[in-house]
Amino acid sequence: MDPAAVSSFQTHLAASSRIVAIIGAGLSAPSGLSTFRSTNGLWNKHDVFLIASPAGWRRDPGLVWKFYSGRRRDALAAKPNPAHFALANLARHKQGFVALSQNVDGLLQRAGLNAGTQLKLLHGNLFDLACAGGCGYVEEGNTDDPLCPALSLSATTEEKEKKVLGADIAEEEKPPRASALLFAGIAAKNKKILGDEKFVPPELTRRDAAPLKELGEEERLPDTIPALHSGISKEELPLCPGCEGKNLLRPSVVWFGEALPEDVMSDVDALFAEEKIDLCLVIGTSSKVWPTAGFAEQARNRGARVAWVNTEMEAVKNKRRDDWVFLGDAGTVLPEILGVYGTDKLGE
Numbered sequence: 001m002d003p004a005a006v007s008s009f010q011t012h013l014a015a016s017s018r019i020v021a022i023i024g025a026g027l028s029a030p031s032g033l034s035t036f037r038s039t040n041g042l043w044n045k046h047d048v049f050l051i052a053s054p055a056g057w058r059r060d061p062g063l064v065w066k067f068y069s070g071r072r073r074d075a076l077a078a079k080p081n082p083a084h085f086a087l088a089n090l091a092r093h094k095q096g097f098v099a100l101s102q103n104v105d106g107l108l109q110r111a112g113l114n115a116g117t118q119l120k121l122l123h124g125n126l127f128d129l130a131c132a133g134g135c136g137y138v139e140e141g142n143t144d145d146p147l148c149p150a151l152s153l154s155a156t157t158e159e160k161e162k163k164v165l166g167a168d169i170a171e172e173e174k175p176p177r178a179s180a181l182l183f184a185g186i187a188a189k190n191k192k193i194l195g196d197e198k199f200v201p202p203e204l205t206r207r208d209a210a211p212l213k214e215l216g217e218e219e220r221l222p223d224t225i226p227a228l229h230s231g232i233s234k235e236e237l238p239l240c241p242g243c244e245g246k247n248l249l250r251p252s253v254v255w256f257g258e259a260l261p262e263d264v265m266s267d268v269d270a271l272f273a274e275e276k277i278d279l280c281l282v283i284g285t286s287s288k289v290w291p292t293a294g295f296a297e298q299a300r301n302r303g304a305r306v307a308w309v310n311t312e313m314e315a316v317k318n319k320r321r322d323d324w325v326f327l328g329d330a331g332t333v334l335p336e337i338l339g340v341y342g343t344d345k346l347g348e
């Protein structure tokens with residue numbers, strides 16, 4: 001990395017009090033966890049709108065649970081990496097530091113940065129469970145693996161797991177994603193929330209739009225689309241103790257089309273209504289998912305200078321002349337640029 005950039009960043013860091021870190025899956029990549037959109041990303045293997053959405057849940061909760069129990073298993077086996085620890089140390093040295101994390105893997109918490117004033121979990125947590133029927137029951141910090149026999153790895157061979165989650169179905173054979181009317185509804189809602197200047201309409205793929213328009217002969221999806229089904233009945237899935245098993249338990253994460261947690265969003269709104277933000281770190285995120293994709297600009301509007309940490313330049317959005325861009329693996333770059341603030345040595 002350019003030593004002059006690192007030193008000018010560190011001078012600014014030392015003088016900063018209000019620091020916001022916007023965090024994505026790239027922070028946990030050095031811990032071996034898949035990101036969402038990189039080549040071997042989670043979503044490339046599975047149809048995200050079949051899995052991480054209310055429509056997907058209604059269609060086949062067993063499929064959703066298979067996906068999430070696999071992620072729970074991977075996250076439990078993973079370890080926080082030097083970037084997680086560097087951020088936890090920064091939080092200790094800078095009381096005005098706050099991380100806004102899209103990650104649900106619990107690794108920042110295991111590095112010592114607990115959810116609360118300095119860590120906001122924007123998309124929930126893999127290890128919190130909630131009643132899918134809205135009875136209000138929530139179970140925090142459940143690390144059981146498997147959650148129930150039907151979700152144990154032994155219940156499915158690798159092959160069946162791949163088949164069930166559609167990893168081996170050719171792209172054009174996969175069923176249309178969640179109904180395009182759903183997209184239109186959510187997009188309309190987001191347009192209302194984000195306003196014209198901030199709302200970016202989704203570029204629906206041919207498959208997404210299929211149910212809305214007649215496809216020409218050459219485009220018609222094969223009739224014999226292999227249905228993606230988990231084959232797990234509701235009775236075999238975790239039931240909610242809060243309403244005597246009338247409803248299922250679901251992962252307490254935010255799916256597409258669901259609002260981010262109210263308490264978290266009011267804290268975020270208060271943060272971006274503050275007088276001054278000195279520094280915004282954007283770490284390991286493709287900045288494609290709203291409303292988080294708009295947070296760096298909101299920090300800029302409060303005077304923040306922005307520092308990007310990513311392996312790809314393509315992730316750097318609306319770059320300004322006085323931004324810092326540190327390309328590389330977060331596990332290496334973050335401890336290096338945070339310097340003494342990323343260690344527990346400060347003040348020795």
Ligand code: BV8
Nearest residue numbers: 024025026029035036037102202256257284285286290330
């Ligand atoms: C909402 C669940 C309103 C948990 C996730 C059209 C149709 C449908 C929806 C929309 C639409 N237009 C806009 C929307 C809104 C939608 C949205 O933004 N869609 C996008 C796709 C256009 N947003 C929503 O629906 C949100 N809710 O708007 O609600 C509302 C209001 C009131 C009432 C009702 C509704 C909800 C969004 C949350 C969705 N849930 N996940 C889980 O399973 O994890 S999103 C999912 O993407 C994850 O949470 C993930 O964290 C997040 C963002 O991805 P990234 O973290 O950035 O990961 P990605 O792979 O993309 O990028 C990784 C980056 O790291 C890359 O840049 C890579 O280069 C870099 N990297 C890789 N390795 C390294 C590295 N960097 C450094 N070091 C490395 N080693």
